[in-house]
Amino acid sequence: LVLFVCLHPPLFVVLWYSFQDYVPDGTHLPEGPLLSAMATCHSLTWINNELVGDPLDLKMFEATKWVYEESQMSMSALQSTAVTVRPPNADLSSESALQLAIMHQFPFSSELQRMSVLVNQIGPRHQMQVFGKGAPETIVTLCDPSTVPHTFSEVLTDLAKQGFRVLALAYRPLDMPWHTCRKLARVDAEKNLTMLGLLALRNTLKPETAPVLQELREADIRTVMVTGDNIQTAVSVARECCMIPSGQKILMLNALTPIPPETKPTLSWSVAGEPGDASEISSSINIPLSSVNENSYQNGASVICNVPVERPFCIAMSGKTYALVRPNYPELMEQMLMRGTVFARMTPDQKTQLIQDFQKLGYCVGMCGDGANDCGALKAAHAGISLSEAEASVASPFTSKTADISCVPKVIREGRAALVTSFSIFKFMALYSIIQYVSVLILYTIESNLGDQQYLYIDVYIILAIAVVMGRTHAYPSLATRRPPGSLSGVHVIASLCIQIVLQSGFQAGAYSYLESNDWYVPLNVTDPNSDNINCSENFVVFFVGAFQYIWVAMAFSQGKPYRLPFYTNYLFLLVLSLLVLSTFGLMYVAPYKLANFFQLTSIPAYEHWTFRYILTALIVSNFLLSYVTEVLILPNKHVMGFLRRLRRKKQPKNRYKLVEQSIQADPGWPHIDSKR
Numbered sequence: 001l002v003l004f005v006c007l008h009p010p011l012f013v014v015l016w017y018s019f020q021d022y023v024p025d026g027t028h029l030p031e032g033p034l035l036s037a038m039a040t041c042h043s044l045t046w047i048n049n050e051l052v053g054d055p056l057d058l059k060m061f062e063a064t065k066w067v068y069e070e071s072q073m074s075m076s077a078l079q080s081t082a083v084t085v086r087p088p089n090a091d092l093s094s095e096s097a098l099q100l101a102i103m104h105q106f107p108f109s110s111e112l113q114r115m116s117v118l119v120n121q122i123g124p125r126h127q128m129q130v131f132g133k134g135a136p137e138t139i140v141t142l143c144d145p146s147t148v149p150h151t152f153s154e155v156l157t158d159l160a161k162q163g164f165r166v167l168a169l170a171y172r173p174l175d176m177p178w179h180t181c182r183k184l185a186r187v188d189a190e191k192n193l194t195m196l197g198l199l200a201l202r203n204t205l206k207p208e209t210a211p212v213l214q215e216l217r218e219a220d221i222r223t224v225m226v227t228g229d230n231i232q233t234a235v236s237v238a239r240e241c242c243m244i245p246s247g248q249k250i251l252m253l254n255a256l257t258p259i260p261p262e263t264k265p266t267l268s269w270s271v272a273g274e275p276g277d278a279s280e281i282s283s284s285i286n287i288p289l290s291s292v293n294e295n296s297y298q299n300g301a302s303v304i305c306n307v308p309v310e311r312p313f314c315i316a317m318s319g320k321t322y323a324l325v326r327p328n329y330p331e332l333m334e335q336m337l338m339r340g341t342v343f344a345r346m347t348p349d350q351k352t353q354l355i356q357d358f359q360k361l362g363y364c365v366g367m368c369g370d371g372a373n374d375c376g377a378l379k380a381a382h383a384g385i386s387l388s389e390a391e392a393s394v395a396s397p398f399t400s401k402t403a404d405i406s407c408v409p410k411v412i413r414e415g416r417a418a419l420v421t422s423f424s425i426f427k428f429m430a431l432y433s434i435i436q437y438v439s440v441l442i443l444y445t446i447e448s449n450l451g452d453q454q455y456l457y458i459d460v461y462i463i464l465a466i467a468v469v470m471g472r473t474h475a476y477p478s479l480a481t482r483r484p485p486g487s488l489s490g491v492h493v494i495a496s497l498c499i500q501i502v503l504q505s506g507f508q509a510g511a512y513s514y515l516e517s518n519d520w521y522v523p524l525n526v527t528d529p530n531s532d533n534i535n536c537s538e539n540f541v542v543f544f545v546g547a548f549q550y551i552w553v554a555m556a557f558s559q560g561k562p563y564r565l566p567f568y569t570n571y572l573f574l575l576v577l578s579l580l581v582l583s584t585f586g587l588m589y590v591a592p593y594k595l596a597n598f599f600q601l602t603s604i605p606a607y608e609h610w611t612f613r614y615i616l617t618a619l620i621v622s623n624f625l626l627s628y629v630t631e632v633l634i635l636p637n638k639h640v641m642g643f644l645r646r647l648r649r650k651k652q653p654k655n656r657y658k659l660v661e662q663s664i665q666a667d668p669g670w671p672h673i674d675s676k677r
Contacts (some may be wrong), residue, residue: 027062031087031098033129034196039066039085039167040102040119041133046070054108056165061085084122101176103128107187110228110347110373113138116190118174120183128174128181130189135230135345138309139168146196155198159574160232163240164200171196208406210241215409219479224341226351228373231318231344235272238316238342249313251671253336265324269671272316316342319350326353334660335670352376362655366412368405369396385411409479416563417475420484423468423493424557431435431500431553432463439507439546442512443539446508446524451534451600454543461583462547465576466554473558473570480562491644492635499630500556504549507623511545511616512538517665518612534600543601545620551580552624556631589613 029035042057051058051068082101090097099122108115110451111226114134121127132139136156140148149155159166170193174181181189216223223243227234231252238244254268254312315336317325322343326333337357346354355377358365367374367381372387375395378384385407386396395400400407436458445451450458472567485492515521524536555577560566568574604612634640653659663671 017206026060027065029064031289033131033171033194034169035064036100036119036129036197037131037133037171038043038199039064040100041115041117041131041169043105043107043115044068045083045527048080048593056167056201062198082120102180106189109133113228113345114142114190118184120178126177126178128176129171130174130193131169131171132190132193133167133169133199136166136168137230137345139170139193140195142190143170143193143195149195152195156230157232159198159200160230163233164202165229165233165235167199167201169196169199170194173581205237205241206404208404212405212408213241213243215479218481219409219412220481221479224343226343226346226354226377228346229344231316231342234342234344235316244314244341246325250314251315251339252341253315253317253321253325255321257324264328265665267329273537305350313339314341315339316344318344319330319346322346322350322354332360333357334656335664338657338660338664339671348376349371352380355380360457361657361660363657366408368408370403383411383415410475413475413477413479413563416480416484417473418591419486420563421471421473423485423488424559426488427493427497427500428466428470428554428557430497431504431557432550434501435504435508435546435549435553438508442508442542446533446538447526447537448524448533450539451532452567454534454539457599458547458550462550462580465580466550467571469570469573469576470554470558473560473564473567476561476564478562482562484563491648492641495644496631496635499635500553500627503627503630504553507549507619508542508545511541511619514615515541535602537602537604539600540602541616542605544584545617545623547584548581548620549623549627549656551577551584552627555624556627559632559636585617588617 011378012436023029026035026038029038038060042053042061044051044053044057044061046052046068051061063424065088066085067088067090069086070082082100082103084101084347086097090099101120101122102117103120106116112134114132116130116132119129119131119641121129132142136152140152156166172191172193174184174189213223225234225238225243229237235244235250235252239246251270252270252272254270255265256268258265317336325336338361343350351374355367359380359382364383365381366383366385367377368385368387369375369378369392370386370390372391374386374392378386378392378396383398384396385400386392387399387400387403387405387407389399398411400408440450453657487493491535506540516523521537522535524538555567558564558567558570558573581585587599587601591599596603653662
């Protein structure tokens with residue numbers, strides 16, 4: 001499960017002035033409170049000769065073409081440094097020139113969903129003003145109702161449906177001097193405001209977004225949008241990037257604050273189709289819970305629903321609804337999470353809670369974010385990816401140098417490859433111990449053993465060299481729909497280990513039996529009980545068969561597709577394997593007397609020298625082929641995997657989300673939207 005914060009740099013500005021004149025360019029606005037609000041209500045700062053800050057604030061200020069300056073100001077014997085802004089053609093020598101000083105800032109708060117600034121209009125009167133900017137639903141509650149146009153809701157909804165990110169601007173003149181204004185509490189400054197207009201910014205999709213989401217969808221990885229934007233804007237963007245498939249209905253859930261508070265909230269459903277569809281937003285009617293389904297939700301609340309919805313569909317909800325449904329309808333909340341695609345107007349704490357709720361369902365959750373509001377969610381996720389090097393990068397384990405989600409599939413591919421590589425190395429080290437144990441066990445039956453130099457050859461020359469380069473194979477370039485095993489005790493891992501143990505033990509025993517079947521074979525005659533009895537034909541066979549088995553299992557456990565590239569693309573690993581195979585065959589066939597004596601290897605009778613080695617080589621090669629085919633072709637087969645899964649006799653899914661999904665599938669009437677009027 002991957003969650004994305006939908007926040008893209010705005011590309012152009014659209015302004016509504018008194019909801020009458022459409023102004024596509026901020027420079028066309030006349031001087032007045034609306035233009036002043038755009039020029040001052042931000043948190044930009046000047047660093048290294050560059051204006052930096054929130055991308056939205058930056059685009060808004062750039063649209064005005066005003067000049068940003070930092071200067072010393074003296075007001076009523078108070079010396080302070082203030083940010084001043086002015087029109088580009090302002091005549092500073094004239095007392096009537098418009099120049100605004102940002103004296104104090106109430107910073108943006110995710111909980112309040114707004115920010116405001118105290119501004120002084122420099123001039124003989126030093127007129128103080130407060131400018132506010134934030135979510136339209138929040139700002140409108142702070143304004144004088146007489147200043148809010150009656151078409152406010154309709155205009156806001158229309159802009160949001162078109163995918164605009166909408167902010168409301170408001171202001172109020174303050175008839176008090178600066179030394180009094182600076183003592184104002186935020187709640188006193190941000191009241192009785194005059195609505196100025198709506199600022200709409202187009203959040204155009206980056207070209208990488210839709211292909212990445214498509215790639216994740218094809219890999220059966222679910223994607224969810226969690227954002228602080230308006231729900232209509234979020235739905236529009238989700239449609240544009242195909243997170244919501246074309247033609248799919250959207251079920252919008254809304255919870256009404258209960259009155260009195262101790263009662264359960266009323267749930268309101270509305271159905272949205274494609275933009276322009278007649279059923280896009282329809283009126284709601286109230287239907288008691290008892291007429292929907294007596295087992296659906298607890299009694300004492302009601303559900304408001306409208307038109308019947310056919311599956312498939314997805315669900316969208318706001319942060320306010322999420323906060324009410326989560327504690328009051330826990331079972332419904334789980335079902336909402338299973339079908340939820342868009343979560344809008346979410347606060348930072350709610351984003352974190354949403355991540356944790358998905359984790360409680362058993363999902364492995366990844367999170368993409370680029371702002372301070374995402375820090376908690378990035379930290380709570382299993383894999384948090386910061387798309388900026390600002391605050392979010394501190395809380396996130398991963399930081400992308402490119403500000404788009406193209407890094408998400410790469411992180412998943414690399415993570416899966418790393419997991420598979422770790423399991424492969426674990427299995428290799430386990431087989432290394434078992435193979436050596438079987439070799440020593442066979443030799444102990446005749447009171448022989450491996451020599452010290454032979455142990456060095458195996459442990460240092462073969463095992464150490466393989467272990468160093470085995471994990472350097474790169475991830476496969478495309479995402480697989482099947483997840484890799486997630487546990488060392490999984491049936492696939494255990495089956496692989498058991499089958500390879502049987503194969504390697506069987507080939508060692510078979511090679512030893514072949515040795516005993518030769519007419520020239522003379523069993524080891526132990527005459528000195530204190531001797532190691534290493535230099536014998538039994539030691540020769542067991543040592544070389546075992547030495548090649550270490551190499552073969554390393555190749556077998558380095559399988560490529562679907563999570564890694566083939567092992568031969570790991571050139572260093574391929575070079576090491578080639579050197580090991582050639583040197584071991586050389587030691588077996590043409591080792592000089594001194595080298596053979598150093599490794600305590602016996603000499604096979606001359607008349608049997610080549611025939612015996614050829615047959616032994618055929619056994620060794622057969623060992624490789626059977627080990628590799630078993631690991632690469634037989635075990636990954638879907639029929640074999642299905643058989644192994646049935647051996648577990650698993651009664652029910654381990655993950656909670658599978659159980660919730662089963663309950664949804666078993667209830668064809670879910671979510672119980674009644675078609676009766």
